[in-house]
Amino acid sequence: MGWLDYVWMGVLAVFQGPELINLMGLPIPVTLAMIAAGFLLGIAVGATPGLAGPMAMAIALPILISVFGFSPDALLPVFGFLIGIMKGATIGGAVPAILFNTPGTPDAYMTTLDGYPMTQAGQARKALRVAHFSSASGDTFSDIVLILCAPFLAVLVERYLDLPEKTALLILSLAFIAAVIGGSVGKGLISLGLGLLAAYVGTGEDFYPRLSMGTQTLAQGFPIAAVVLGVLIIGEVFKSLEDLWSEARNRRSPRPPITQSGDQRLRWTDIRRLLPFVARSAVIGTAIGALPGIGSTLAATLGYTTGNTRHARSGARPRFGEGAPEGIAATEAANSSVSGANLIPVLSLGIPGNAAAVFLILAADTIGGFNPGPSVFRFTGDVVNPELVIAFGLFTCMMIANLLNWTIGGAFMRSMGFMSRIPKQILLPVVLLLTLTSIYVQETRMAAIWFAIGFGVLGYLMRRLGMSPLPFVIAFILGAKLEETARQAFAATGGDPFFLVSSPIAALFMVLTVGVILRSTRKSKDLPT
Amino acid sequence: MRAGKANLALGLGAALLALIVALIWVPMDTSTGMIEKMRRQTNVGDALAPTLAAAFILIGGVLVAMLERPETARRLSAGNLSFLLQLLGILALSLAVMRWLGPAVAELLTDTGYRPLRDTAPWKHLGFLAGGTALVAGLIALAERRLSWRGLLIGAAAALALIAIYDLPFDSLLLPPNGDV
Secondary structure, X not given: OOHHHHHHHHHHHHHOOOEEEEEOOEEEEHHHHHHHHHHHHHHHHHOOOOOOHHHHHHHHHHHHHHHHOOOHHHHHHHHHHHHHHHHHHHHHOHHHHHHHOOOOOHHHHHHHHHHHHHHHOOOHHHHHHHHHHHXXXXXXXXXXXXXXXXXXXXXXXXXXXXXXXXXXXXXXXHHHHHHHHHHOHHHHHHHHHHHHHHHHOOOOOOOOOOOOOOOXXXXXXXXXXXXXXXXXXXXXXXXXXXXXXXXXXXXXXXXXXXXXXOOOOXXXXXXXXXXXXXXXXXXXXXXXXXXXOOOHHHHHHHHHHHHHHHHHHHOOOOOOOOOOHHHHHHXXXXXXXXXXXXXXXXXXXXXXXXXXXXXXXHHHHHHOOOOOOHHHHOOOOOOOOHHHHHHHHHHHHHHHHHHHHHHHHHHHHHHHHHHHHOOHHHHHHHHHHXXXXXXXXXXXXXXXXXHHHHHHHHHHHHHHOOOOOHHHHHHHHHHHHHHHHHHHHHHHOOOOOOOOOOOHHHHHHHHHHHHHHHHHHHHHHHOOO | OOHHHHHHHHHHHHHHHHHHHHHHHHXXXXXXXXXXXXXXXXXXXXXXXXXXXXXXXXXXXXXXXXXXXXXXXXXXXXXXXXXXXXXXXXHHHHHHHHHHHHHHHHHHHOOOOOHHHOOOOXXXXXXXXXXXXXXXXXXXHHXXXXXXXXXXXXXXXXXXXXXXXXXXXXXXXXXXXXXXX
């Protein structure tokens, strides 16, 4: 079977999969419906300050698994829904940023700089159209790069990397994530070490589950949902609740309504003017997204800064920060182009680069039948590789979500302004109850809820101490894989204690690991205090 | 506490934790060492991976204590701890209601106790509804610094909505605390 056959089978897996309903003789595949539902929900979630795509993914996952079960047929509908949320939340984040000067997602902060001044100038709908056009362009570009790059990278990894090199690559990726997230390599390493430690509790190859303190509760290990949702979602809810608690005394009065006027359409001349900014930011965002751990917030900042430099050089008015559509375009194209590229390390190396990718891996892990990583892209000639069919099905889901984004995304996004009015002090407790319930539904024991709250406190403390929780979560997810690969590499090299440096490629990865840490450390030291 | 001292405290705390893990917890709580020799074969033991995790924490702690820029320093204030205590108090109370209300009422009103009733409405919803309402209402009260009827109504509505989402359509899903009792 050639690669084109696999592409076609992936497309068919989406369109000829189980049928949801039959509309006047036209069967509607369940995957298609799930992509649409996830996408619209994602826009609503992104448009709600205090909610984020990963939260919706976390809450939806147990429901999806209950509906679709644990068979391989469940993979594409579940992935489709999660991808829909991921993409929808990316464009939805711009809505409150533009309309209310409140970013719906952290990466939409730079959008407020020009989006809100445009709203104040009566150009809110035009600003939303600019954001949608730029976001959809960046997202589509990023997906195309993913589809073209991930299979080739995976094939290269499988062909040239043996067990010692794969172990070294995992260590390099973890070190890179620890060094670049949060701006402090020391705190990144602490977060990483804690994540690995949590992954090793109650596991191991011996009959006695290690680090379990002789208790049955710890002997089962920490439930993955309790750890990931605890640190990522519950920790964030605790922090945001405290911010509200602190602000409770000096609540701001509501802003007066702003009258909208003038031409609100996005004309061809506008698009021609915006395209260079969109293109530059899409390339920046895609390049950043392809590296695990570097988030869309940095992409948005770099895209905005680069766009600002070019715009200032041209002397055009209005300038960035004063309501320039180019500012919105540069930011939204950059932060949206991260999401597709972020799946490059997931699919080619099995390494999640952001929170959304963590939930895709979690879904794959729970359902079974698909292990994201280089082995997915084995183009077998005689026997069908079902994982490869799912991978191309996943790409098809992404392109369908893009199609929805270009067609109905803009109108739906512009209608979501009211979501920003839901008070956070109501939303956050409900999200917490929802998260705890979804954890219990998966684990069916109160201990899982207590673990989740414990990890939530850890996530809260990390945030308060300026430590990113993402290295923790990624290390927790990769911990077992790292140990397993290292064990196999050690055995395969006949117990060579220097297996990490005995081959040139593994040695290069280890040198790069030390280099990444040292460079980040020197950068910390050299910066003016 | 000055910014530099906050980093020093965090770094030293992390280093101390790493040393406790590597020198006390791991050796006492794993049954194989870092490297195991069995039947002339050398294998990685269960203690190696957690010791390496502790090494990452130790290196991170040393870097934070010695090289961290003062402007990245963050510290916990008394306000943070006070909030955390109140939050955990509300959570503990509402989860205790969630866990024990159903069994306690069943013990009082029936001869069989809660276990045979845990798959029967309204028993199976009792603890979740009361505990969920208390959790949401309590946290809204914490954020707004006042207890309100609106918070209670929102809490009850949220708990009922979750019962409708998870329990009514799926027989296989159990709401808390029905998997434990």
